Amino acid sequence: MITTPAVGELVPPNRTLMGPGPSDVHPRVLRAMSTPLVGHLDPSFIEIMNDVQELMRYVFRTDNQWTIPVSGTGSASMETAIGNLVEPGETVLVPSNGYFGGRMASMAERAGGTVVRVDAPWGEPLDSADVQAAFDEHQPDVFGFVHAETSTGVRQPNVPELTRIAHAHDAYVVADCVTSLGGVELEVDDWDIDVAYAGPQKCLSCPPGASPLTLSDRAMDKVLSREHPTRSWYFDLSLLEGYWGDERSYHHTAPISNVYAIREALRLVAEEGIENRWGRHLRVAGALKAGVEAMGLGLNPTDDCWLPSLNAVVAPDGIDADDAIDYVLEHYDLEIASGLGALAGDIFRIGCMGYSARPENVALLVAALGEALE
Numbered sequence: 110m111i112t113t114p115a116v117g118e119l120v121p122p123n124r125t126l127m128g129p130g131p132s133d134v135h136p137r138v139l140r141a142m143s144t145p146l147v148g149h150l151d152p153s154f155i156e157i158m159n160d161v162q163e164l165m166r167y168v169f170r171t172d173n174q175w176t177i178p179v180s181g182t183g184s185a186s187m188e189t190a191i192g193n194l195v196e197p198g199e200t201v202l203v204p205s206n207g208y209f210g211g212r213m214a215s216m217a218e219r220a221g222g223t224v225v226r227v228d229a230p231w232g233e234p235l236d237s238a239d240v241q242a243a244f245d246e247h248q249p250d251v252f253g254f255v256h257a258e259t260s261t262g263v264r265q266p267n268v269p270e271l272t273r274i275a276h277a278h279d280a281y282v283v284a285d286c287v288t289s290l291g292g293v294e295l296e297v298d299d300w301d302i303d304v305a306y307a308g309p310q311k312c313l314s315c316p317p318g319a320s321p322l323t324l325s326d327r328a329m330d331k332v333l334s335r336e337h338p339t340r341s342w343y344f345d346l347s348l349l350e351g352y353w354g355d356e357r358s359y360h361h362t363a364p365i366s367n368v369y370a371i372r373e374a375l376r377l378v379a380e381e382g383i384e385n386r387w388g389r390h391l392r393v394a395g396a397l398k399a400g401v402e403a404m405g406l407g408l409n410p411t412d413d414c415w416l417p418s419l420n421a422v423v424a425p426d427g428i429d430a431d432d433a434i435d436y437v438l439e440h441y442d443l444e445i446a447s448g449l450g451a452l453a454g455d456i457f458r459i460g461c462m463g464y465s466a467r468p469e470n471v472a473l474l475v476a477a478l479g480e481a482l483e
């Protein structure tokens with residue numbers, strides 16, 4: 110006999126989110142999500158779609174017409190980028206210096222690409238000379254890199270140089286901006302990035318569900334002139350174009366509440382001003398960095414590739430990082446995370462993203478972590 114489940118009302122704990130994402134959601138975004146639904150083809154929703162695209166262009170710093178929220182988490186915008194741009198038999202160059210370069214490789218392989226790698230140790234950025242050498246050796250068609258590697262806390266600093274190398278070889282550049290968009294300087298047009306994707310739950314402080322993607326005309330021309338359709342129906346940009354392009358015709362039911370949410374999250378960025386927002390992340394994360402350094406701890410990446418939105422703090426010898434992480438969660442309702450892959454157990458990953466990037470959170474973090482390490 111099937112019994113009725115005795116499940117109580119939802120009462121999640123009230124955490125402060127300073128891990129690798131999601132970050133704390135701004136109350137205005139939560140409010141926007143709880144407003145009534147309209148249909149995904151309602152004239153009022155078409156207006157909302159226009160707003161989202163205009164705001165997203167502002168935050169990506171691009172004039173790209175093809176700028177849309179992809180239904181799903183950051184991996185959805187990532188899969189849309191790679192699955193559409195990479196055609197079977199093409200060579201795809203990806204980095205080996207972090208967890209998300211590895212995910213790019215898996216996606217490129219599933220798209221039928223042949224993956225080649227440019228190496229750097231985990232915790233370091235790619236060197237331009239190594240990228241140049243990889244291009245000379247492999248002549249890749251597509252080059253993917255991670256602007257803000259959440260697994261290592263490394264910001265790739267030499268982006269214009271990397272895109273220059275790629276374009277000199279007629280390749281297309283895909284940038285993972287999941288942990289940089291809206292928090293760390295990013296200039297899609299000025300840096301000549303062909304395709305950039307992100308997630309809303311990091312520096313935009315919005316729940317996951319609708320993930321930013323932008324493509325240049327040149328990249329979209331490649332996508333629209335593919336010999337074979339991309340393997341995913343759901344993420345096929347030539348079909349999504351019908352909904353997010355001029356026609357506004359049905360493809361799939363947009364996640365209405367998530368589109369409301371990202372509209373409000375992007376509006377908050379525009380109100381603050383994108384440069385001011387980058388400045389706030391630098392200032393608040395700078396205080397966090399100074400605070401942990403005053404405790405005798407250091408950051409793993411060097412200052413020239415420090416990523417303010419994700420601070421990779423080296424755990425002191427003899428300390429079990431996981432114990433300290435459990436301690437701050439239990440005693441302070443504060444979420445931080447451990448390292449991944451090659452850095453598992455060696456670092457704390459402390460996010461400073463969007464609405465979480467506030468001085469009072471830094472004070473809480475420094476007090477809580479200090480106590481956990483006593």
Ligand code: PLP
Nearest residue numbers: 182183184209259285287288308
């Ligand atoms: N790329 C990077 C750099 C990320 O940090 C993440 C998520 O943390 C992703 C891609 C994938 O995003 P999601 O987990 O939202 O699917």
